Amino acid sequence: MLRKSKSRQTLVERVAGWSVRHRALAIAGWFALVVVAVLASAIMPGETANSTDPGESGRAGQVLDAQREYAPPQENVLVQARTPDRTPRRFTESPELRRATQDLVTTLRRTPGAVTAVRSPLERDGSRLVSKDGRSGLVTFTVAGTVERRAEHYDAATKAVKTVQARHPQVRLAQAGDRSLSRVVDEGIKGDFKRAEFFSLPLTVGILLVVFGSLIAAAIPLLLAATTVVATFGFLQVLARWVPVNSATSSMVLLIGVAVGVDYSLFYLRRAREERAAGHGVAEALRITARTSGRVVVVSGLTVMLCLVGLLFTGLDNFKGLTTGAVLVVGVAMVGSVTVLPALLALLGHRVDTARIPWVGRRRTAADRSRAWAAVAGAVVRRPLVWGGSAALALLVLALPALDMRLQDAAVTDSLSRKVPTVDAAARMQEAFPGAPAPASVVIWGKRDPDAVDSPAVRRAVESLHGRAAASGGALNEPISATKVGRALVVRVPLASSGTDDAANRALETLRERTLPAALGEVAGGDGGIDYAVGGKTAFAYDFTRQVTDRTPYVFAFVLLLAFVLLVVAFRSPAMALVSIVLNLLSIGAAYGVLTWVFQDGHLGSALGFTSYGGVVGWLPLFMFVILFGLSMDYHIFVLSRIRERRLAGEEAREAVVGGIASGAGVVTSAAVIMTAAFSVFVVLSAIEYKMMGVGLAVAVLIDATLVRGVLLPAAITLLGRRSFPQASLQGRDRIARHMLVDDRAAEVDHLPAP
Numbered sequence: 051m052l053r054k055s056k057s058r059q060t061l062v063e064r065v066a067g068w069s070v071r072h073r074a075l076a077i078a079g080w081f082a083l084v085v086v087a088v089l090a091s092a093i094m095p096g097e098t099a100n101s102t103d104p105g106e107s108g109r110a111g112q113v114l115d116a117q118r119e120y121a122p123p124q125e126n127v128l129v130q131a132r133t134p135d136r137t138p139r140r141f142t143e144s145p146e147l148r149r150a151t152q153d154l155v156t157t158l159r160r161t162p163g164a165v166t167a168v169r170s171p172l173e174r175d176g177s178r179l180v181s182k183d184g185r186s187g188l189v190t191f192t193v194a195g196t197v198e199r200r201a202e203h204y205d206a207a208t209k210a211v212k213t214v215q216a217r218h219p220q221v222r223l224a225q226a227g228d229r230s231l232s233r234v235v236d237e238g239i240k241g242d243f244k245r246a247e248f249f250s251l252p253l254t255v256g257i258l259l260v261v262f263g264s265l266i267a268a269a270i271p272l273l274l275a276a277t278t279v280v281a282t283f284g285f286l287q288v289l290a291r292w293v294p295v296n297s298a299t300s301s302m303v304l305l306i307g308v309a310v311g312v313d314y315s316l317f318y319l320r321r322a323r324e325e326r327a328a329g330h331g332v333a334e335a336l337r338i339t340a341r342t343s344g345r346v347v348v349v350s351g352l353t354v355m356l357c358l359v360g361l362l363f364t365g366l367d368n369f370k371g372l373t374t375g376a377v378l379v380v381g382v383a384m385v386g387s388v389t390v391l392p393a394l395l396a397l398l399g400h401r402v403d404t405a406r407i408p409w410v411g412r413r414r415t416a417a418d419r420s421r422a423w424a425a426v427a428g429a430v431v432r433r434p435l436v437w438g439g440s441a442a443l444a445l446l447v448l449a450l451p452a453l454d455m456r457l458q459d460a461a462v463t464d465s466l467s468r469k470v471p472t473v474d475a476a477a478r479m480q481e482a483f484p485g486a487p488a489p490a491s492v493v494i495w496g497k498r499d500p501d502a503v504d505s506p507a508v509r510r511a512v513e514s515l516h517g518r519a520a521a522s523g524g525a526l527n528e529p530i531s532a533t534k535v536g537r538a539l540v541v542r543v544p545l546a547s548s549g550t551d552d553a554a555n556r557a558l559e560t561l562r563e564r565t566l567p568a569a570l571g572e573v574a575g576g577d578g579g580i581d582y583a584v585g586g587k588t589a590f591a592y593d594f595t596r597q598v599t600d601r602t603p604y605v606f607a608f609v610l611l612l613a614f615v616l617l618v619v620a621f622r623s624p625a626m627a628l629v630s631i632v633l634n635l636l637s638i639g640a641a642y643g644v645l646t647w648v649f650q651d652g653h654l655g656s657a658l659g660f661t662s663y664g665g666v667v668g669w670l671p672l673f674m675f676v677i678l679f680g681l682s683m684d685y686h687i688f689v690l691s692r693i694r695e696r697r698l699a700g701e702e703a704r705e706a707v708v709g710g711i712a713s714g715a716g717v718v719t720s721a722a723v724i725m726t727a728a729f730s731v732f733v734v735l736s737a738i739e740y741k742m743m744g745v746g747l748a749v750a751v752l753i754d755a756t757l758v759r760g761v762l763l764p765a766a767i768t769l770l771g772r773r774s775f776p777q778a779s780l781q782g783r784d785r786i787a788r789h790m791l792v793d794d795r796a797a798e799v800d801h802l803p804a805p
Contacts, residue, residue, distance in 0.1 A: 059341075060341060060345060062340055062341070062344045062345050062348050062388055063337065063340045063341050063344070065340075065388050065389060066336065066337075066339075066340035066344055066388050066389070066392040067337060067340065069388070069389045069390070069392045069393040069396075070333060070336050070337075070392050070393060070396040072393075073393040073394075073396045073397045074393075074397075076389055076390055076392075076393035077390055077393050077394065077397070079389075079390075080277065080386060080389060080390035080393075081277070083281060084277050084280055084281045084284070086284075087280070087281040087282075087283075087284030087285050087288075088280065088281075088283075088284040089284075090284060090285070090287075090288050091283070091284040091285070091286075091287030091288055094287070094288050094291065096291045097291070098290040098291060098294075098295065099290060099291060099292055099293055099294045099295075100115070100294060101294035101296065101367035101368060101370075101371070102294075102367050103367075103585070103590050103593065103594070104365070104366055104367075104590075104593045104594055104596075104597045105589075105592075105593030105594075105596065105597060106562070106583045106584055106585070106589065106593060107583070107584065107585040107586070107589040107590045107592075107593045108593070109583040110491065110492075110493040110583035110584060110585030110589070111585055113493050113495050113538055113583065114493060114535060114538060114540070114585075116536075117535050117536025117537065117538055118536050119535055119536045120197055120535070121491075121533065121535045121540055122166075122192045122193055122194065122200075122533065122535075123192070123193045123200065123204070123227065123228035123229040123232075124190060124191070124192050124193075124227050124228050124531070124533075124542065125190070125191055125192075125193060125204075125207065125225060125226075125227035125228065125229060125230060126188055126189070126190050126225070126226060126227045126479060126483075126486055126487065127154060127188070127189040127190075127191075127211055127223055127224065127225045128186060128187075128188060128222065128223070128224040128225075128226070128475060128478055128479045128482060128483075129141075129147055129150060129151050129154070129171075129186065129187040129188070129189060129221060129222070129223060130147070130185060130186040130187070130221070130222050130224075130478075130482065131144065131146065131147060131185070131220065131221060131222070132220055132221065132222050133220075140180075140184040141171060141180045141181070141184055141185060141186060141187045142171065142172070142180065146218070146220060146221060147187060147221060148172065149218070150214065150217075150218040150221040150223065151170055151171065151172055151187055151189060152170075152172060153214050153217060153218065154170075154189055154210075154211065154214045154223065155168055155170045155172070155189060157210045157213060157214050158189075158191055158207060158210055158211075161203075161206050161207060161210050163194060163195060163203070164193070164194060164195070164202075164203035164204075164206040164207050164210075165191040165192060165193060165194055165203070165207050166191070166192050166194045167190070167191060167192040167531075167533075168189070168190070168191045169189065169190045169191070169529070169531075170187070170189045170190075171187035171188065171189075178516070178528040178529050178530075179528070179529050181482040181483055183482075185482070186482035186483070188479070188482075188483055188486060188529065190227075190529065190531070191207065192533070193207060193229055200229070204229045204230075208225065208230070211223055211225050222478075224471075224474070224475030224478050224479060225472070225475055226472055226475040226476035226479050226487045227487070230472045230475075231462050231472060231476060231487065231488065233472075234462070234466065234470055234472040234473060235462060235465075235466070236297075238466055238470075238736050238737060239297050239301075239737070241736065242301075242735040242736055242737060242740060243300065243301060243304075245734065245735055245736075246301065246304065246305075246731050246732065246735060249731045249734060250304075250308060250727075250728060250731045253727050253728075253731065254272065254275075254308060254312065254724065254727060254728065255268065255272065257720075257723055257724050257727055258271055258272065258312070258724070259407055260407075261316070261720040261723075261724070262319070263403075263406055263407050264402070264403050264404065264405055264406050264407065265404075265405035265406075265407070266398065266401065266402050266403070266404055266405050267319060267402050267403060270315055270319065270391070270394060270395075270402070271311065271312040271315035271316060271319070272312075273394075274311045274312075274314070274315050274383065274386050274387065274390070274391060275307060275308045275311030275312050275315070275383070276311075277386065277390075278307050278311045278379060278382045278383045278386055279303060279304055279307035279308065279311070279379065281382050282303050282307060282375065282378050282379040282382050283300070283303065285378055285382075286299070286303065286371075286374065286375050286378060289374055289378075290371070293370050293371050293374050294367045294368075294370060294371050295371035295374070295375065296368065296371055296372075298368075298372065299371045299372050299374075299375040300375075301732075301740070302372055302375060302376055303375045303376070303378075303379050305728060305729065305732070306376050306379050306380065306677070307379040307382075307383065308728050309681070309724070309725045309728045309729070310351070310354070310379070310380050310383045310384075310681075310684075311383045311386075312721075312724050312725075312728075313684055313721045313724065313725060314347045314350075314351070314383055314384065314386075314387040314391075315387065315391060316717060316720055316721050316724070317343040317346060317347055317387075317684075317688065317717060317721070318339060318343050318344065318347065318387055318391050318392070318395070319395070319402075320343075320716065320717045320720075321338075321339045321342055321343035321717075322335050322336060322339045322343075322395055323403075325338050325339060326400070332395075332396060332399045332400065333396070336392050336395060336396055339392070340388065340392060342691075344387070344388050344392075346684075346687055346688050346691065347384060347387045347388065348384060348388065349616075349620065349683075349687055350683050350684045350687055350688075351380055351381065351383070351384030351387075352384075353612075353613070353616055353680055353683040353687075354380050354680035354681060354683065354684075355377045355380050355381055355384075355680075356612055356616075356680075357609050357612065357613070357676050357677075357679050357680035357683075358373055358376045358377050358380070358676055358677070358680060359373065359377065359608075360605045360608045360609045360612075360676050361373045361605065361672070361673070361676055363601055363604040363605045363608055364597065364598055364601040364602075364605060364672070365597065365601060366594065366597060366598070368594070368669070369669075372673075376677075419709075419712040419713045419715070419716075420712050420715035420716055420719070421712075422715075423711050423712050423715035423719075423760060424708055424709075424711070424712035424715075426711075426760055426761070427707060427708040427711035427712060427760070427764045428708050430760075430761055430764045430765050430768070431704040431707050431708060431764055431765075431768045432704075434764070434765040434766075434768040434769050435765070435769065437761055437765050438761065438762055438765025438766060438769065441757045441758075441761040441762050441765070442636060442762060444757065445636045445637065445639065445640040445753070445757065445762075446636070446639075446640075448639075448640035448643045448644060448753075449636070449639035449640045449642060449643040450643055451643045451644075451646040451647040451650075451651065452639060452642035452643040452645075452646050454646065454650075455642060455645075455646045455650065455666055455671070456650060456664065456665045456666065457595050457598075457599065457665065457666060457667075457668040457671070458550055458551060458552075458591075458595070458663070458664065458665025458666070458667075458668065459550045459591040459594070459595065459665075459667055459668050460550065460663055460665075460667060460737075460738050460739060461488065461549040461550045461587070461663075462476060462487075462488070463476050463477045463480060463487075464550070464661075464663035464738065465737050465738050465739060466736055466737060466738075467659075467736060476488075480549075483527065483528075483529070483544065484524075484527050484544060484545070484546055484547060485526075485527050485543075485544025485545040485546060485547075485549065485554075485557075486527070486529065486544045487549075488549050488586065488587045488588070489542040489543055489544040489545065489586060490542070490543045490544075490545050490558060490561060490584055490585070490586040490588055490589055491540055491541070491542060491543075491584070491585045491586040491589075492540070492541040492542075492543060492561075492566065492582055492583075492584050493538055493539075493540055493582060493583050493584075493585060494508065494512075494538065494539040494540075494541065494570070494580055494581075494582045495537065495538040495539070495580065495581060495582070496537065496579075496580055496581075497579055497580060497581050500537040501537065502573075502579065502580050503534075503537065503538065503539040503580060505573070507572070507573045508539070508570075508573050508580060511569045511570050511572075511573055512532050512539070512541055512569075514569050515530050515541065515543065515565070515569055516528070516530055518565050518568065518569060519543070519565075522557075522560060522565065524546050525545070525546050525556065525557040525560045525561070526543055526544070526545065526546070526557060526560070526561060526565060527543075527544040527545070527546065528544065529544070530542065530543050530544070543561060545557040545558060545561065545588055549587055549588045549591075550587070550588060550591045550665075551663070551664070551665070554588050555588070555592050557588075558584065558588050558589055558592055561584060562584050566582060566584070570582055591668065594668060594669070595668035598668055598669060598672055599668075602672055605672060605675070605676065606675065609675070609676060609679050610631060613627075613630070613631055613634070613679060613683070614627045614628070614631060616683075617630050617631075620687065620690075621690060621694060623773070623774060625770055625773040625774065626690070626767075626770065626773075626774045629766045629770065629774075630686055630690075633758050633762050633763060633766065634678070634679055634682050634686075634754075634758075636758070636762070637678070637682065637750055637753050637754045637757075637758050638674065638675055638678050638679070638750060640749070640750075640753050641674065641678070641746050641747075641749045641750035641753065642671060642674075642746075644745070644746070644749045645666060645670075645671075645674075645742060645745060645746040645749070646666060648745060649662060649666060649738070649741070649742050649745070650662065650664060650665055650666050652664075658733060658741055658745070659734075659741070660738045660741055663738075666742065667738075667739045667742055670739070670742055670743060670746065673743075674743075674746050674747060674750065677747065678747065678750045678751075678754070681725070681751070682754050682758075684721065685718050685721070685722070685754060685755060685759050686759070686763075688714055688717065688718065689710060689711065689714045689718060689759050689763060690710075690763075692709075692710035692711075692713055692714045693706050693707055693709075693710030693711070693767065694706075694710075695710070696709050696710055703767070703768065703771060703772075703774075704768060707764045707767050707768060708764075711759075711760065711763075711764055715760070718755055718759055719755060721755075722751050722752065722754070722755030722756075725751050726748045726751050726752055729743075729744050729747040729748040729751065730744055730748045731744065732744030732747075733745055733748075
């Protein structure tokens with residue numbers, strides 16, 4: 051047989067072939083790339099880009115960012131008896147509470163330069179700082195000083211609160227505010243990130259050892275995943291000068307990097323094993339692997355990257371960094387899979403299967419087709435309508451709860467456990483003073499005259515908010531306070547409910563559409579007047595969810611159209627492309643249903659360690675759709691290519707389906723287990739958002755790798771018959787084989803002389 055000429059080799063084959071021939075240079079170049087990425091992130095000058103929030107809250111944030119000063123953080127201390135049943139009806143009638151409050155105010159004011167604007171319910175107008183039931187009081191203060199010294203001053207104020215608490219053990223002093231809540235969230239994210247690293251590495255190593263049965267083989271995917279993530283972090287820090295990157299991006303890069311890095315290595319390693327088991331030498335096995343699995347990795351990687359780009363249609367800065375990081379980590383993993391990975395396998399040769407694990411090593415290092423999946427596929431193709439209909443019905447039943455899905459971001463008190471003292475303080479404060487822990491921020495500024503906010507008319511308008519809050523029927527609450535920030539005025543207005551639910555959203559709409567126009571309408575008129583915008587946590591969540599909802603159809607249309615085009619190009623079958631899209635939608639719909647049933651409806655809360663707040667995080671369904679639609683292409687293209695290869699070899703449709711499913715089942719099952727494990731790590735984290743993401747993605751991958759690829763796909767191909775792979779595409783085997791994605795038999799066709 052004649053060897054395939056270089057002119058007929060695909061780009062993937064040429065790149066992988068060069069890496070095999072120059073293995074030392076390829077390996078050294080890869081590690082040099084990682085080092086350059088890390089060094090570039092360390093020496094790159096300039097500040098990182100800031101994100102702009104959507105809608106009106108974004109406009110408020112931009113005005114504050116333009117000021118020369120930063121808004122000083124406000125802290126609140128809830129004062130109430132630890133045994134409220136014994137407390138007199140009114141707060142001011144309790145000597146014990148009054149003494150503790152006076153002690154707290156005196157101690158805070160004696161803290162040198164740390165706090166300003168201390169207010170308490172003992173003042174002349176302090177009735178606004180007493181709860182409606184009369185049992186609780188609220189002491190508020192502002193952390194003083196420059197930005198550089200605020201952390202020091204905050205610590206001094208917190209120490210003062212703890213000192214007073216020790217002197218009054220019968221009184222509860224619970225602190226929560228801007229700085230304390232931000233700090234507990236930051237610490238929670240850092241702790242979650244460390245916890246994810248702690249669990250994910252041992253779990254991934256254990257699964258890889260079982261999958262490969264060899265220490266050397268299991269180490270290769272870890273090496274690729276680790277270097278991919280490190281390099282991506284380096285490049286991402288460089289790009290952060292132009293693209294806003296937040297803390298969630300780091301978690302996503304780690305999650306996706308481990309998943310695709312291990313997956314791509316798995317595709318490559320298992321295929322190389324099969325070729326060596328078929329009698330090929332190391333070089334020839336790697337050449338065939340590059341043409342088959344290497345091509346699958348590239349097509350799948352490009353598909354994932356292009357699907358992720360769909361998130362940019364939301365127009366949200368928060369998704370720009372996330373998209374950049376996710377696209378970058380998939381791209382780096384894809385490049386490593388066709389460069390350093392074949393070079394490492396060429397360097398190791400047959401030694402890749404050394405250091406076998408006892409009991410599982412001999413069985414795992416063999417490349418066999420799955421008998422279990424062959425039996426399942428055989429049963430499906432014999433009765434495709436029954437099996438396919440049953441599987442589709444099961445997924446539709448799972449998807450039913452998603453019809454009642456409510457998009458609602460989690461407040462801090464919903465996201466984190468009340469075992470955290472600050473979160474518990476915020477929850478208690480919310481009960482006594484609704485909206486006080488995270489109030490709305492009304493930013494007022496002069497249109498042309500920067501000093502317009504200091505006019506008596508503006509002051510009277512702001513003062514009128516107290517009366518309007520009392521007449522709002524509980525939509526707006528006390529305490530309302532105003533702070534000058536540069537040449538802007540920030541008015542803090544507590545809203546009803548927890549800050550992100552329907553009641554809070556209605557209160558925000560009342561503030562924006564009725565209260566503020568009525569209070570500030572006269573002074574806001576004309577070019578010489580003032581303008582205003584409402585920001586804060588409630589406003590941000592409201593504007594963010596609204597923009598995501600408005601832009602979701604564009605994202606869906608982009609991803610679905612892109613998937614259809616890619617599948618038609620890959621398999622020359624519009625019918626198969628449509629069926630593939632429907633199967634993916636069924637899988638994602640079922641995952642949405644499970645997500646809603648668990649987290650919105652509150653099932654399995656004790657087992658997973660969360661308390662339902664009656665909604666699903668607003669950004670998660672769209673993020674899941676884009677991620678899952680891209681990642682599912684890994685399995686889909688792999689399995690379809692195995693089946694199509696057998697059709698090209700002349701097998702009957704049913705035989706080709708059973709053979710393709712059985713031969714690819716080991717790779718798909720192993721990849722699904724690894725990816726599910728990587729996603730499941732997020733279930734053990736503290737924030738409910740991460741738990742939702744972990745459960746949603748893990749369930750979707752499991753469904754995709756079992757019911758969809760093992761039952762629905764073979765049933766659909768059998769029912770479609772020749773329309774799944776049109777007869778015209780089977781003519782000219784030598785011509786078509788040059789464009790195939792996978793299979794060793796396609797590689798054998800290439801040995802024939804060119805016409």
